[in-house]
Amino acid sequence: MQFPRKGRAPADLLAELEALKGHDVLWAEGRVFAYIYDAGPVAMQLQKDAYSAYVVENGLDPTSFPSCFELEKRVIGMALDLQQGGPGAEGNFTSGGTESILLSIKTARDRARELRPHITRPNIVIPETGHSSFFKACAYFDVEAIRVPVDPVTYRAVPAEMEDAIDDQTILMVGSATSYAHGVVDPVEELGEIALRHDILLHVDSCVGGMYLPFAKELGADIPNFNLSVPGVTQLSMDFHKWGYAAKGASSILYKDGDMRRWQIWAWSGWTGYSVINPTVLSTKSGGPVAACWATLQHLGREGYLELVEKCQDASRTIIAAIDDMPALRVLGQPQTNLFSVASDTIDVFALADDMKAKGWYIQPQFGFSNSPANVHLSVGASNAPLVNEFVRDLGECEASLRERGVTGLREMPQEMAALFESGGDGNMLRTLGEATGVDPDNLPERMDTINNLLNQMPSPLRDKLLAEYVNRLYSND
Ligand SMILES: *Cc1c(COP(=O)(O)O)cnc(C)c1O
Numbered sequence: 331m332q333f334p335r336k337g338r339a340p341a342d343l344l345a346e347l348e349a350l351k352g353h354d355v356l357w358a359e360g361r362v363f364a365y366i367y368d369a370g371p372v373a374m375q376l377q378k379d380a381y382s383a384y385v386v387e388n389g390l391d392p393t394s395f396p397s398c399f400e401l402e403k404r405v406i407g408m409a410l411d412l413q414q415g416g417p418g419a420e421g422n423f424t425s426g427g428t429e430s431i432l433l434s435i436k437t438a439r440d441r442a443r444e445l446r447p448h449i450t451r452p453n454i455v456i457p458e459t460g461h462s463s464f465f466k467a468c469a470y471f472d473v474e475a476i477r478v479p480v481d482p483v484t485y486r487a488v489p490a491e492m493e494d495a496i497d498d499q500t501i502l503m504v505g506s507a508t509s510y511a512h513g514v515v516d517p518v519e520e521l522g523e524i525a526l527r528h529d530i531l532l533h534v535d536s537c538v539g540g541m542y543l544p545f546a547k548e549l550g551a552d553i554p555n556f557n558l559s560v561p562g563v564t565q566l567s568m569d570f571h572k573w574g575y576a577a578k579g580a581s582s583i584l585y586k587d588g589d590m591r592r593w594q595i596w597a598w599s600g601w602t603g604y605s606v607i608n609p610t611v612l613s614t615k616s617g618g619p620v621a622a623c624w625a626t627l628q629h630l631g632r633e634g635y636l637e638l639v640e641k642c643q644d645a646s647r648t649i650i651a652a653i654d655d656m657p658a659l660r661v662l663g664q665p666q667t668n669l670f671s672v673a674s675d676t677i678d679v680f681a682l683a684d685d686m687k688a689k690g691w692y693i694q695p696q697f698g699f700s701n702s703p704a705n706v707h708l709s710v711g712a713s714n715a716p717l718v719n720e721f722v723r724d725l726g727e728c729e730a731s732l733r734e735r736g737v738t739g740l741r742e743m744p745q746e747m748a749a750l751f752e753s754g755g756d757g758n759m760l761r762t763l764g765e766a767t768g769v770d771p772d773n774l775p776e777r778m779d780t781i782n783n784l785l786n787q788m789p790s791p792l793r794d795k796l797l798a799e800y801v802n803r804l805y806s807n808d
Pocket of ligand 1: 425426427428429461463506508509510535536537538569581
């Protein structure tokens with residue numbers, strides 16, 4: 331695309347921006363069970379207005395923009411209250427769960443460098459259900475991640491196995507509340523005891539659960555304790571832009587002992603420019619996300635969130651009960667909330683996702699990994715709730731049809747792919763995959779089932795290599 335010579339009129343540009351959305355998933359109708367968190371038209375409009383009101387302000391410098399600073403402190407104050415931080419707890423507003431987790435691992439690493447000089451090869455111990463952003467953080471900050479299998483029935487971390495994985499280089503352990511894939515809460519109290527016994531940090535990843543579990547618990551769901559009040563828990567990440575229904579770009583990293591935050595902060599005056607003091611990763615940052623977040627939390631309040639969570643809980647129970655009656659499908663683990671995944675021993679779940687897509691629904695394919703089989707994930711939001719009966723009917727129809735047609739998903743691995751996997755892949759993996767499957771690697775196909783079935787059979791490092799190559803090509807500038 332060429333850089334334009336002449337500028338264009340705002341109305342023209344806004345119309346083009348709107349038109350570009352034409353191929354997006356149909357989130358506004360409540361047919362998407364991932365990515366979107368919609369608390370209704372009033373909250374949505376408020377969020378847009380609040381965001382716009384602060385879109386130009388710069389959160390980089392609290393002395394120039396005390397407004398952004400004040401909003402951040404208020405939001406973090408509410409987060410600490412919800413997660414029972416207690417006296418001395420501190421936190422920061424970040425751009426997302428990934429940034430919160432990056433900061434947590436950086437803090438843990440730098441703290442170990444100062445306080446535990448015998449640690450030269452730091453590692454963290456994390457259940458296999460732990461979010462990918464911990465592995466990203468480990469890759470970025472040169473920390474080793476020791477993955478521990480979870481219980482094959484409940485998909486919860488197994489405390490004894492977590493403890494066995496700890497060694498003299500371990501700086502931190504991870505528990506999820508909830509895990510994204512299966513929506514289950516790890517036994518955080520037991521993990522806390524282990525962390526105390528070994529004098530290591532414990533990060534509770536409550537990115538997706540943090541703004542949901544406290545309310546679900548209040549409504550009577552059977553949820554174990556997981557927040558900052560649990561002995562041994564030292565830090566917790568919580569997103570506002572998931573079940574907090576805030577505009578995207580809103581998360582938090584919270585520390586029980588606020589003093590730990592000093593290892594998080596970046597300060598630099600060793601150059602010719604202005605002194606940079608960044609508590610988080612971003613430097614220049616819009617005030618939009620924090621303003622929209624503050625307004626959303628204040629607008630909904632505990633009562634608003636309780637109402638939203640109740641809708642999601644009811645809708646989830648309806649869907650899970652219906653799935654329990656579908657012969658080919660089963661829900662993995664015993665999810666207590668609105669996130670869960672659905673597997674099958676007899677039909678192809680990736681074909682199920684495609685067939686549902688053809689009926690206008692989006693459910694999220696997840697590959698098999700370790701003791702978790704291939705599945706489709708659902709995040710059930712308040713905006714999905716009114717359509718639940720229609721959803722369940724369509725899901726039942728698709729399930730029955732796949733069963734009748736005998737679509738099993740156990741595809742043969744093409745010879746050339748199998749050989750490629752044996753060798754660990756090469757630079758032509760994409761072309762080979764395209765030839766083997768008839769899928770054009772430069773255009774996303776309508777149906778992903780063939781390609782998903784092949785990817786599902788690959789070892790994950792090879793899958794990652796191939797997907798990275800694919801995305802690298804997808805983003806090519808031509
Ligand atoms: C979404 C999520 C993250 C990462 O959050 P982003 O906001 O997407 O960066 C981390 N952990 C869990 C459990 C999540 O669900």
